[in-house]
Amino acid sequence: MKRLDETARGVFTIAVTPFKPDGALDLHSIDQMVDYYAEKGATGLTILGIMGEAGKLSADESRSVIRRVVARSDLPVIVGVSAPGLAAIRSLADTALEIGAVGVMVAPPWTLRTDTQILGYYRDVSETLGDIPFVLQDFPLVTNVVISAETILKIVADCPNCVMLKHEDWPGLDKITTLRAASDAGARRISILCGNGGQFLPEELRRGADGAMTGFAYPEMMARVVAAHDAGDVDHAQEVFDAYLPVVRYESQPGLGLAVRKYILARRGAIAHDTVRKPGKPLSENTIRDLEFLVTRLEKRLATVHS
Template identity: 70%
Template sequence: MLDETAKGVFTIAVTPFKPNGDVDWESVDRMVDFYIEAGATGLTILGMMGEAGKLTAEESVGIVKRVVARSSVPIVVGVSAPGFAAMKALSDAAMDIGAAGVMVAPPSSLKTDGQILTYYHNTAEVLGDAPFVLQDFPLVTNVVVPTSVILQVVEDCPTCVMLKHEDWPGLDKISALRAASDKGARRISILCGNGGLYLLEEMLRGADGAMTGFAYPEMMAQVVEAHGAGDTDRARDIFDAYMPMVRYEAQPGLGLAIRKYTLAQRGVIAHDTVRKPGGMLSAATKSEVNALAARQADKLKELGL
């Protein structure tokens, strides 16, 4: 079961599709193997970048079954939904199948701190014993969750064991949460998203690792490992080699299409299909990704990676 000690890299998995939009189950298997071989200590499926909102309920459960059966690392399942009934149904199914925990983002209808707190009180009640991740991603959800509210959720809801930190800018939030833990607040795991853009700085502020889906997940594993060994310079050198691709993949509206194209080019998934509605890459964009990948490979050789 997921708990407050979770650390490392929980890679956010894409959902592979065939050109006709059907789930590509063979690519699901290959993708799970790839992420684990690249250093993932856990996987997160059915997240925002996993196109969860485009799946049927049956497909969602099917993906959980397939990934859990294939994986040797803990699986976190995104169960965010407009209503609690759908959230509970998927959470119960995922935990019964063998997931380690679930992740919940606040709906955009929440406007006040009190509403956010009440929502997560209700979430904890509905999910029962399932450990959950609070996803803090205001750039997408349009819900700003202050540090004080996160700390109150942590105090009130023992099953909240992790924060997926994606506030932007948000480094000071990590520092504030860790300072509160030093003064006696329950310490939970903090894994960070945003495609790894600020991974090293987040680790230096007290994060426990990454929960994001950059198409080169080995970068995150290597940076976390170097940081854990106390070799900050090595961590910076590794991150710098990948930074142009991290930046390019972070483009709003195209990030997922770029990520899937890269994974297809790497042979991880068979097709770069983004299920409709979704972005498609122009020939010029693909050429730019290829150029960045080639330059990145040269930089990695210089580092002996």
């Protein structure tokens, strides 16, 4: 499979990491999950991201997840390799590419504060990775690192192996517009895939994004929205999105979203258990009642639409 490049588009689903009720890694559920994402329209997978609980895995567990996903999937796989040190980033990146991943994703460490520091860091990342293509993860709500559009353009200009932006700034629609205006004017164009649970996907596509990179529990929604947009039917893209919006909104709650996502995925048969590894907490009974109401309502609405 060819390596990740600037032409990537579609839906690269951010995969959860399945665990058994005792917190052990659930390799069998990884197979189920990969099949589920493919069946629901994913064009690629991104593993070991923030919502993949990468920080809760040992190095051996991380390698096991990469091997299992790549062995099961015919889709291109991107691996999150963010770490405090460059040596750790390079080590996991080498492992990922040797196993069969097409590229890696790197988020900035929280210690970066100025544009100069951010640019210097990604120059170092680029040099460390060599010919390995990487995704710049721009998620200031979690990393606390604010990266301006101007700094992203400098990173893209200085780092030829930076081939994609995972856009998760919020508010950030104007950032997409600025980046696309720059590429239209001659700057190197890279792929832009967007996160934040898909909350702004229709608007992001209309601003020039190439698709989604997020883990909403109904990946078929994102696939259908992107397909409708690419076909020029922006009204239908919005209508599809609107049907799922109550669940998108509920899943997007900070600190609760991953547990909500895993509950729905388990309910849909994508994984065997909805376990969030400690210190993550299970959902309360009241939250489950909320979810069941929303999911049942969504299922009825979709049944009416497709009948």
